[in-house]
Amino acid sequence: MEVDFLLIGQGLAGTILSYRLIKEGYSVRIIDEPQANNSSRVAAGLYNPVTGRKMVKTWNADLLFPEIEPLYEELEGFLESKFLYKKPIYRPFLNIEEQNEWMGNSEDEKFRVYLKKIQTNPLYEEVKNDFGGVILTNSGYLDINTLLDSYSKFLKQKNALEEAYFDESKLIIANEKIQYNDISAKGVIYCNGLGTMKSKYFSFLPFSPVKGEILDLKQDFQPEEIINRGVFRISLPNGLVRVGSTYSWHDLDQGPTERAKIELYERLENLVRVKEKKLIDHKTGIRPATKDRRPLLGKHPDHESVYVFNGFGAKGVSLVPYYSKMMVDLLKNQNQPQNDVNISRFFKYI
Structure with missing residues (x-):
């Protein structure tokens, strides 16, 4: 079997990246060990524009969030399945100072797109929200299991999925071509979460599970x-x-x-x-988190046909739609990912 790209792993990263590649006209083959993508399978799938104890905007929110709902809605139509649940998020205030701060934030253009309402009185008697709270929009959660199962069915219909253990010792790279058992490909992409830690090609990457x-x-x-x-x-x-x-x-x-x-x-x-x-x-x-809390995108420094798309940690639902576009740009046009997610930031540790 000859394909453009061999992807290792059909968790959220492998699913979204392969979908974008297929849309671009590329042929793919995915090797996935279903019980191994446990991280995607048990994730809550929350996407939230304001996070942390100090309630600050999610890193790169203005780039990430315009991509989230349109992509998953597109996939729902493509797969004829329901897995995106757009829901407001209610974050109670801890004190009157927070309430005042967010009253100010409501006038700030950089927050306005994510704010539905500032609640100055308790919204629910069942919630400990004596000072009210902020109601966020552009938020919700993804039923990742339903997405993965629906997409797996699609891949099987295309004969593009092999449910098996990936044995890297059988991967042959010759003249920057990939051979794995009966599969020939122009490139291999590691999307298999913590499984990438065991790869001889990417053991230098600083995963922090x-x-x-x-x-x-x-x-x-x-x-x-x-x-x-x-x-x-x-x-x-x-x-x-x-x-x-x-x-x-x-x-x-x-x-x-x-x-x-x-x-x-x-x-x-x-x-x-x-x-x-x-x-x-x-x-x-x-x-599969990383020490600097940033994703891992890029090409191996010594092998033109070996790539990684990984390290999305707990925020994969938010991160993968945007960075999968960046990864396709690398694979299609050889345009390098941004420095803060490019694996080249770790080449000095090889």
Whole structure:
């Protein structure tokens, strides 16, 4: 089989990049070990323009967010499947000073596109929001599992997906051509999350894996908004509530932990006054984050046909639509990615 590009991994990164390549007229073959893309499978899929304790705009928000909803809506139409849920995010204020600060932000042009309303009084009696809060727009979440499953079905119909373990020892690079078993390609792209850490080509990249855990609960309170302060709380279509997420750089085993469950319960109690809850599911995954919290895009310094598209961490839903366009520009036109995401920033460590 001869294709333009061989992609390793059909998580969110491999899915979106391959879709863009196919749209550009390229042929692709993806090798994916389904149980290995655990990071995408358990992610909550939240996209949020204002984050952190200090409630600041997400890094590169003005570049990222115009790409998010149009791409996923396009994919919904293409795959005839529903997985994008556009929802406002309600972030309660902790004190009157925050309320005053955001009243000022509402007049700032750089925030206006992300602000739906400044709430000066409590929005819900079930939420600990005595000082009101900010209601954000251009936000929501992606049902990543449904997207991956729908796209996998499409790939199989095109004979473009092989569900198997990728054995790098069988990858042959000769005259900058790629050969893997019966697959010949012009280039290979590593989109396989933490699997890239084991690659002899990209072992120099500074991944910093982060474990995250989320809970699915049964609770009666079902607001339209995603409630987010210290922990996010999403009302799901199935009547459950999703709560997350934890961040651990130390406990990197795959299993859920009692410590994380207790932490999430405590954070939830600091957010809402609803006491009753029934645990339905407890999920965990290891995110392919990087030490500088920036994605990894680019070409190997010594091999023209070996690329990486990776390192999106916990914000893949927000980052991948924009940076997949940048990656296609590299593959198609050899235009280098921006310096802050280009893997060339780490060549000095080889």
